[in-house]
Amino acid sequence: MRAYLNMKKLLGLVVLIVLAPVWVRSLNPSLNDEVLGLIVFKADVQDPKGKLSSWNEDEDSPCGWAGLTCNPRSGKVTELNLEGFSLSGRIGKGLLQLQSLRKLSLAKNNLTGRISPSIARVDSLRVIDLSENNLSGSIPEDFFRQCGSLRVISLAKNKFSGKIPDSLSSCSSLAAINFSSNQFSGSFPAGISSLNGLRSLDLSDNLFEGVIPKGIEGLNNLRGINLQKNRFSGQVPDGIGSCLLLRTIDLSENSFSGSLPEAMQKLTLCTFLNLHRNSFSGEVPEWIGEMKSLETLDLSANNFSGQVPRSLGNLQSLKTLNFSANGFSGSLPDSMVQCTNLVALDFSHNLMTGGLPTWIFKSGTKEVSLSERKLGGASAPTNAVQNLQALDLSHNSFSGEIGYALGVLSSLRAVNLSRNSLVGPIPMTIGELKFLDNLDLSQNQLNGSIPLDIGGAISLGELRLEKNNLDGNIPASIENCTSLTTLILSQNRLTGQIPTEIAKLSNLQNVDLSFNNLTGGLPKQLVNIPNLLSFNISHNNLQGELPAGGFFNTISPSSVSGNPSLCGSAVNKSCPAVLPKPIVLNPNSSSDTTPGSLPSNLSHKRIILSISALIAIGAAAVIVVGVIAITVLNLRVRSATSRSAAALTLSAGEDFSRSPTTDNNSGKLVMFSGDPDFSTGAHALLNKDCELGRGGFGAVYRTVLRDGHPVAIKKLTVSSLVKSQEEFEREVKKLGKVRHHNLVALEGYYWTPSLQLLIYEFVSGGSLYKQLHEGSGGNFLSWNERFNIILGTAKSLAYLHQHNITHYNIKSSNVLIDSSGEPKVADFGLARLLPMLDRYVLSSKIQSALGYMAPEFACKTVKITEKCDVYGFGVLVLEVVTGKRPVEYMEDDVVVLCDMVRGALEEGRVEECADGRLQGKFPAEEAIPVMKLGLICTSQVPSNRPDMGEVVNILELIRCPSEDQEELG
Template identity: 70%
Template sequence: MEMRKVFGIVIFCILVSPIFVKALNLSFNDDILGLMVFKADVQDPQGKLVSWNEEDVSPCGWNGIHCNPRSNRVSQIVLDGFGLSGKISRGLMRLQFLRKLSLAKNNFTGSISSSVVQLAYLRILDLSENNLFGTIPGDFFEQCGPLRSISLAKNKFSGKVPESLNSCVALGSLNLSSNQFSGLLPSGIWSLNGLRSLDLSDNLLDGEIPVGIEGMYNLRAINLRKNHLKGEVPDGIGSCLLLRSIDLSENSFSGELPKTMQMLSLCNELIMKHNALVGSVPEWIGEMKSLQMLDLSGNNFSGQFPNSVGKLQSLKLLNVSRNAISGDLPKSMSSCVNLMTLDVSHNSLTGDLPPWVFKLGLRHVLFSENKLSRGMKNAIASSLENSRQKLLVLDISCNELTGEIPFAIGDFNSLQSLNLSRNALVGNIPETVGHLKSLDVLDLSENQLNGSIPLELGGAYALRELKLEKNALTGEIPTSIGNCSTLLSLSLSHNGLTGPVPATLAKLSNLQNVDLSFNKLTGILPKQLVNLGHLELFNISHNQLKGELPSGGFFNTISPYSVSANPSLCGAAANRSCPTVLPKPIVLNPNSTESIPGTIPLTVGHEKKILSISALIAISAAAIIVVGVIAITVLNLRVWSATSHSAAALTFSGGDDYSPSHSTDANSGKLVMFSGELDFSTGSHALLNKDCELGRGGFGAVYRTVLGDGMPVAIKKLTVSGLVKSQVDFEKEVKKLGKVHHPNVVALQGYYWTPSLQLLIYEFITCGNLYDHIHEGSSKNMLSWNERFNVILGTAKGMANLHQMNIIHYNLKSSNILIDCSGDPKVADYGLARLLPMLDRYVLSSKIQSALGYMAPEFACKTVKITDKCDVYGFGVLVLEIVTGKKPVEYMEDDVIVLCDIVRGALEEGKVEECVDKRLHGKFPAEEAIPVMKLGLICTSQVPSNRPDMAEVVNILEMIRCPSEGQEELV
């Protein structure tokens, strides 16, 4: 009987086992099929899914796949950080026993489907840190009943958070942070009373926190940081007794902190920074005894700090910076024995620096921007030995501290940043600062420190930033600074330092910013400084340095400002030449009987009357002018007949002789247009019709004509044709000018060439020139201050563009600044001297004699190279002309008035504001007009190297221009 039973069981197992194996294989096949469909839609550049093989019997050994040991069905897919991209496939729907799906830290894209949360056993969904986008479908959460945790953080989702969220009744953690969700918080969110963690931070949510939060009795952490939420913090938050972390920072919450929060005895993080909370820091804050982090910075808290804060013995970080807290910090805070960071900066605290600060073993102490007075010696002297080893950052800048820096500061061996700037500290810098081997930043600037910089400072070899400017330091810069091999920034300006710039600075290969300006440094700059490959600023202005600037590297482009006010400093770097040293004139006394060395003594019979030096100069100048006038007259007569014949024949009647975009011969001449869009035909209208003449200048006459397509252009006929060197040189220069394209520069659109006639074709500017607007306009058309400033700035931009293309104007003046219909300036007549390489400098001076007053002094010296600094001088005169409304030079009956001298004198007398054009009737901002005039005077410096370049001028003007509330009244 027993044998029959056993036999029956065996037969049953044999019959059933194929069915069981088949069912199991079908399940495996379903999981494998779903995973292979998912893999087919994924890019796997790192080969993380190479183990996924559809030929395998089971997927349980595949990378990132975990199976239930009982059913052997796939229960977890964890592919975090695999570097996968593509879309999330619906193939995952086949994984019917999946409990965890984590695809975090990949590059998946596309929108998200509701089917993802419809898997019956899914408990954890983590799609964070991908590039998923679009809105969340409204029904996304409707079937998420079993889900315990959802994280869609750090994607690009937008739109509203669906109201269907309240269907996730089992949800314990929801993280939608770092997306672009907008609108109100879902009203039903507080119905999820099983929620332990809620993170909606870094989105665009607005409105108020909905009512009902008091029912969230399981909530441990709430983070709504960095949204647009407003209103008061709800009282109900005090009912969430299990809360450990509250972060409502960077919103617009207002009102006072609700008193109910004192019940949150388990809370260890309260972060409310950067809101609009008011009132005093509440006394009940001491009841939140578990607090480890309290950050109330960036609000409007006022009054004194409460004594009860001393009860917070677990506190590690306290930040109440950027409020209006006043009075002393309470002594009870000495009980906060675990405190590591104390930031009370940007308040109105008074009194002494509390001694207990240096007894607690703090890591970071920040008291900047308060009203602390007296010294810091007692506070530091009372510090404990073990506490000194812990301090990393000490910032007491911008207070009213007096006295000396204590020697004991050198005992804080771990100190990384020390900022005592902008106080009233006196005495020497203690030598013990050199003991701070970990010091990264030392800022003692804007105090009243005196004495020399200690040699021992070089022992702080970890320094990256050293700021000692605006003190009364004397002596030499210590060579030991060269030991601070990691130094990036060195600022010693506005002191009384003497001696040379130490050559050891060249050892600091990481240096980026050096400011030694406004001292009394002497000697020659070390040539080794050119090896500093990371320099961005090297300011040695206002010293007594001499010799040649280093040549090469950064010094080839160094700003003129950075080397200004060193009378004996010169060099070729950045196109700066040494001032010409003229020989001392020999003054001859006609009554003297002494012989001049090297000459033959005159006998009584050979005595001659010797002219005075001023008479010799006057005769020489007159001779030069006569020779120049004769030369120009002869040259113009020589070419007059040929030019007039060509001009008479040249009417450009609009036939097919001229190509609008290519070179062509016309009347045995060559016409080149730089733009293919212009139809250069004038119909029956003569091109150089006398009736169309707009004006004449030193280089020729300008005519207005209209092209065949109705486009007006300006034609300049050069009257110095005989001075053009050759057609090749002429065309080379013209083509360079034709490449200038800038909104504040008149565009050259083409040219015409014959040996006896050259024409330049420009865009036509409709509203005349600046000279007429300033000196010839009626009171109704008078330029307002805004219009004048815009003309100055626009002209500067146009000139900067020309200089960037290595084009020098040579003839900058108000009549060469044209105004378009929008009131914007356009620089005209630029670079013409380059077309005439045969022009001697003195002949050039006579051709542009109408620019008298604008011409830089170096025009009169053959040995000085003409550079773009000549244009800067002319621009400076132009600035003064625009602001004052006066001409650069005005001739009176018995006197000549030079505008630059008048303004400079007024500046020295403190009356420069009186120089502004009276026709403005005081309608101008002095904070703009005065700096603009000062800039004009700097540009007209007699020494070319002291003038800024035009790019710097643009930057300065843009800094001067600042919108003001009354700006409309000035128009």
């Protein structure tokens, strides 16, 4: 009945939309056409914020409605401006009723669908702005047929595709075209060349290709042209020099080549010229100085060569100059001292030589980058101006000391003098730079200590001083740099202890103090740094126990290596405990001998046993007894199993069609989804050829029911540990109700006191373990298949945890793959069949696969929760992405997968961990976050691991569908 009512409502809505004009006019026959058209338009959109609530069909005129402007004389609507109204839906034909409309703006909404050719046919329209929506499809060929009055059109930031119609040439009055940030393709629109009145053209961020036609010279009124981020190629036509009114030219990020057209020197009104990232070559001509209005000149990332033209000094309006990443040689011309308005200067990544021009620091320049050139000589002058905010002179050959006048540059925010040959101390005046955010003096020959005044740089976010000759202590005053996120002091000669004050820097993420001479212990307070991602203290002389908690529970062994006196799990060295004096046993002493003493003639034969030794001996004895007990137990189980299986085989001829059946000899069979005849599968229980595998709970066999339905039968081998029949059946029935497409369905069970069978659906594709580690030749899992397996497994565990079921045994051999490639998790919830979650059972039976076991299994005082599944899942994630087993035994080493990936992450080469069989055919933007998620799931502290529901959400966010996805697969 409810479905019928819903269908009825839906049909009513369709009738309302289709017959809206007739319906509205029947309610109010006096409605004028504009009210009618607007009400029909409103019916086609959704208005979640109620912006159109004032649009009421009972009104005689729409002139008081939100977003509308009317002509005061005629009362006709002349402007419809619904920009930013949060509307969704489609643009209907109701707007055709607004015959006096001059401006239509539906920008910054969420409108979808295609645009109708009829929109532009309103003769009075001057402005159409549909930018920043989700409109798609191609523009109809006749869209521009009747647009003689149109002056401005913007379709920017939508999802339009295809070619621009040639009918655009019909819009002879067009002054501004903005088709940017879409997916338009094809060549430069031919119709544009005939639009003599065009003042602004923006085709940026599309898929246009080919050359710019020579006909562009006809655009005599053009003020701005933006072709950025397309696929245009060839040379820029000389005709561009005929567009004498051009103010802005952006041809960046294309494939233009050749030299700059000489006719460009005529563009004396041009203030902005951006040719960044193309393939222009040759020398920059001297006539560039004729473009005297230039304020921004960007020729970066091209193939220009030769000398920097002296005529740049004529560009006295120049504010931003970027010649980086080219092949310029020689030195900067002194004539540039006349560029007194220069704010940003970048000549980095070139082949220039010589010293640092003094004029740079005499102008009002705020940003200077001259990195990776071949400049040399003394360091920066001491008479630098106070306006400078960013200085990058890295990767050059500067020598000498850093001037004390550096502190005079009170506006400095970033200083990079790395990779030079600077000597001497770090000037104490560094503490006077209150706005300094980034200081990089690494890879020089600086000596002396880190100045105590460093704490004065209170805005410091990144401090890099590695690979110098610095000595002395790390100053405690660094605690004042509360914004610090990166502290790299490695490969120096620093001594003393790591100051406790570092622990107060709550924003710290990356710390590297390796390869120094630091001593003492690590402050326990370091565990309180909440955002720490890496902390490298390797190759020092530190001692004592590593801090326990927070980041240090998962610290990589490589980050603490080379400190012989450090102890803790990360260095695989236990810390010495305070023990009582050793007990001295003398087997030859008499009863009156003083305890703990030996006769002098037997002192050389005394036996000393410490408490730990006694404990070890006791543990060994317990293990021996346990092995004997388990052996006896297995013999009993096998005997009982054989008898019960025989009984089941004998009873196969009896009536198993009724479910459940029970008998003192045959046991009880229950099928959850019907009454299939089970008798034909009984022989498989003792048939080795039908065995699929063995796990912690028992062997699994494949058999086929009489109706042809294949099933997998698990014969439990923990019978003596299984609960009573009543409790066993109650738990199995709960598991039988668990249904999820990524879980292996439990279809039934069989019970006798000495034999229990679980009947599962049969999954044909085998286990994930076999596909990862035993696959043949070119048959391996693609990235898409791996990601889907990870996501499906995560969803199944999240489902189990929602139903208060913990798996306890996550590993690749328990993840099966069906014929369509979907993962199905098996063996879930079997621990519920045991009378208690005894750690011996969990570790020796369930968690039989080394490497998946959460660390809390080793601690009797820690409660085992679903976070154990999260840990095992994290290991599984790394196994799937890398194709490596959780623990691999090499000739001279044992490689733990989690530690290997974590170390690679700290060294910035985590992408190398991906399975080599993928041969680079995987999206790094997915693989790297997935591996990081796996590491988070394997945190040593259970509370630091996410819930599986959160894991599913994260994976769905990581998934980045793209056109290349199929190829990567």
